[in-house]
Amino acid sequence: MPNNEEDVQYINRFLEGDEAAFNKLAEKYRQKIYWHARRMTGSHIDADEIVQEVLLVLYRKLKDFKFKSSLYTWIYKITSTRCLNYLSRQKVRRFLSLDEPEILNIKDNYDVLKNIEDKDKLAKLDQILKILPAKQRQIFILRNFEEMSYEEIAAVTGKSVGGMKANYFHALNKVMEKMNE
Amino acid sequence: MNKKLFLYCDNQMNADERKKFEEELKTDPALQAQYNNYLGNIKKLRKYNSVELNEKYFVNAVPVMHGRIESRKHFSLLSPKFGLALSSMTAVLLVFLMFFGKTTDNTIKLEKSLKGLSTEEISNVLDTYSNNESQLDKTIQVAEIVGDSGVISAVGDKLASEIIPNNEQLTAMESSESYEYLTGSINEKEADIVYNEIIKKEFFKGK
Structure with a gap:
């Protein structure tokens, strides 16, 4: 995906010291970051933390952005990596019983969803996505909800297009099986 | 899920392959049932995914990040x-x-x-x-x-x-x-x- 002209302008303005330009970029991408993280983690609290981490990385690393990929791909790369990293860390924490699932559920009552119906819908989606291993979940989300091409997904994950296709096939099969139960 | 059905649904077939598969779809009730099942599940997934958000949360995201940057500056x-x-x-x-x-x-x-x-x-x-x-x-x-x-x-x-x-x-x-x-x-x-x-x-x- 080529770089959006508007993004390039915002980046250049930010690098010249215009903080407002960064805010514009953050406003433009924060929902995408949030939703990717939310679908990956299944939790508002965790997605919120990832949004903050990703925005911080963007703020600090934008000066190193070489325009070799689109900003959009770069942001997804950072977000995806953070999510995978977070999920592994969570596995360790759960193994050590530092995070009790009940406590996590209580924490998640503070949500950004407007109504109970939406919470139910998202809970169903979380249940389905949770059956997938983290990396398959990542590919499934990028392909199915972000509607990325395999080339874009490969750019985000750093893996081959063929591998992405095979992984998506396996993920889709598992999702279909789960939904047919 | 049938591999050919997957390739069809995932837009991985060329024009000829698509045409051939569509002919097969018409004559194979089992394949048709699988296809309908796929469409139904995808529709459900889209429905689960269409949720309304409280915009206030997103308004606060950037100021919170700036707050964190400030607090980290003290960690010299x-x-x-x-x-x-x-x-x-x-x-x-x-x-x-x-x-x-x-x-x-x-x-x-x-x-x-x-x-x-x-x-x-x-x-x-x-x-x-x-x-x-x-x-x-x-x-x-x-x-x-x-x-x-x-x-x-x-x-x-x-x-x-x-x-x-x-x-x-x-x-x-x-x-x-x-x-x-x-x-x-x-x-x-x-x-x-x-x-x-x-x-x-x-x-x-x-x-």
């Missing part, structure tokens, strides 16, 4: 907080060395070792001891010994980049940040607790 290299964090991190690494390093010298003194390790060495030690998945158990053991959530989280985070084979990009992209994250994730109180806990351990007392 010269602050006592940094010193404590560095000490605790070094202590954790020493636990790694004591248990899993080639050296089995249990008489090593904490104070002496603290002076001997540079930031770069600390980083190298972490890399060395987290370079494959089998190190997970060792990290958990260390984390249990230390008994601190901040350290567990930080060490686990570092290790996570090795557990997930696809995390090379994390290392490449954030190599300069990993050290900062490791220290930054421990607050002053946690660092103090960890430091005190570690120096109480038998192997630091010398035998």
Whole structure:
């Protein structure tokens, strides 16, 4: 995906010291970051933390952005990596019983969803996505909800297009099986 | 799911293949049922995914980030907080060395070792001891010994980049940040607790 002209302008303005330009970029991408993280983690609290981490990385690393990929791909790369990293860390924490699932559920009552119906819908989606291993979940989300091409997904994950296709096939099969139960 | 059906639904067929498959679809009721099932499930997924958000949350995201940047500025290299964090991190690494390093010298003194390790060495030690998945158990053991959530989280985070084979990009992209994250994730109180806990351990007392 080529770089959006508007993004390039915002980046250049930010690098010249215009903080407002960064805010514009953050406003433009924060929902995408949030939703990717939310679908990956299944939790508002965790997605919120990832949004903050990703925005911080963007703020600090934008000066190193070489325009070799689109900003959009770069942001997804950072977000995806953070999510995978977070999920592994969570596995360790759960193994050590530092995070009790009940406590996590209580924490998640503070949500950004407007109504109970939406919470139910998202809970169903979380249940389905949770059956997938983290990396398959990542590919499934990028392909199915972000509607990325395999080339874009490969750019985000750093893996081959063929591998992405095979992984998506396996993920889709598992999702279909789960939904047919 | 039928592989051909997948290729069709995922737009991976060329025009000829699509035409041929559509003919097959018309004459094969089982395949048609599978296709309808796929469409129904995808529709459901889209429905589950269409939710309304409270916009107020997103309005606050950027100011919160700026607040964090400001608070992190206070965590300077010269602050006592940094010193404590560095000490605790070094202590954790020493636990790694004591248990899993080639050296089995249990008489090593904490104070002496603290002076001997540079930031770069600390980083190298972490890399060395987290370079494959089998190190997970060792990290958990260390984390249990230390008994601190901040350290567990930080060490686990570092290790996570090795557990997930696809995390090379994390290392490449954030190599300069990993050290900062490791220290930054421990607050002053946690660092103090960890430091005190570690120096109480038998192997630091010398035998």
